[in-house]
Amino acid sequence: MRTIISALLALLALAMTAAGLASTWVDENFVQESGFVALAAPLADDAGFQAELSDALVEEVTGSVGLPEQLDAVVEPLIRDAAGAVTRSAAYPATWTETLELSHALTFARAPDPSEPAPAILVLDLGPVVHLVTDSVGGGLGLEIPVPSDTTVGIGSIERGGLLSGIADVVQPWRLYLVAAAVLALLAVVIARRRGTTLALLGLGVAGIGLLGLLARHWVPSLAGQTPGTNAIADVFLTGLATRAGADIASASLPVIVGGLVALVVGLVLQVAFGPRRRA
Structure with missing residues (x-):
């Protein structure tokens, strides 16, 4: 009976660890504005990402400013050069x-009323970048280039306000999840008949959780590629953000793997040193 209870507590501890x-x-990296900005800010220094964003931005600006066709043919190359220079x-x-x-403020805006259409999961507001591009082009031509009335780009199609507010409520007590995981793990070890073995198995499970996080470098971008955006800009940003997120999760998983392996080794040593010995 003790073994069964210990095993159940260990499984609950691992589940709470993964959730925590x-x-x-x-x-820290999505709900908190500072973390979101820190995660996505390095994309400004990613030449490949910025080249793709520049191309997508040119299409968005030239397709929505509503210039006459004759002037559009002149302005489009200038916008392309300005976007790259900006x-x-x-x-x-x-x-x-x-x-x-x-974008973060818009993404976590209030949930819409039932009568309102459901907004996107993530909203990218390119207003500052668009203004920088059009001001650059307009200053060179000596005329004012109209800015699109809507510079926001939606990513995904499920309700953002209610859904993400709910996600924020769920993830913010993460300290409680980790404390609960530690308590459950301690109880599992105390109740177990073979405490060293139980600690070793807990360590192995934690290392496995860390290994799943390490693989996020590949599965997060792959999962993001299956999320439909509204246009090329949405796809470019989502791909870039997912690549950054996957790499960050993988990096954060290394200490988890090390901690799990340490617990595994300690558990095995304790079991060998203090475990029941067979009679000769």
Whole structure:
């Protein structure tokens, strides 16, 4: 009976550990504005990402400003050159950070009323970047280039306000999840007949959780690729963000693997040193 209870407590401890670690990452890197900005800000220095974003931005701006066809043919190459120059300018990192802050605020805006259409999961507001591009082009031509009336880009199609507010409520008590996991693990070891073996198995389970996180470098971008965006900009941003998120989760998983392996070794040593010995 003790063995069964110990095994159940160990399984609950591992489940709470996985929930606590996942909640910790989501809260610190997605729900908290500072974490979201820190996660996505390095994309401003990613030449490949910025090249793709620049191309997508050109299509978005030229397709929505409503210029006459004759003028559009002249302005489009200028916008393309300006977009490339802007993403390489000294002012761009601050503009990109402002874009991320606005996007985070919109993403976690209030839940819509039942009569309102469901907004996107994640909303990217490119207003600061679009203004920087159009001001650059307009200053060179000596005329005012109209800015699209809506510079937001939706990613996904399920309700953002209610859903993400619910996610925030679930992940923010991550400290309680980890404390509960520690208590359950301790009870599992105390109740077990073979405490060293139980500790070793708990360590093996924690290392397994860390290994799953290590594989996030591959499965997070793959999962993001299956989420439909509204246009090319949405796809480019989601891919870039998912790549950053997968790499960050993988990096954060290394200490988890090490901790699990340490618990595994300690458990095995304790079992060998203090476990029941067979009579000769």
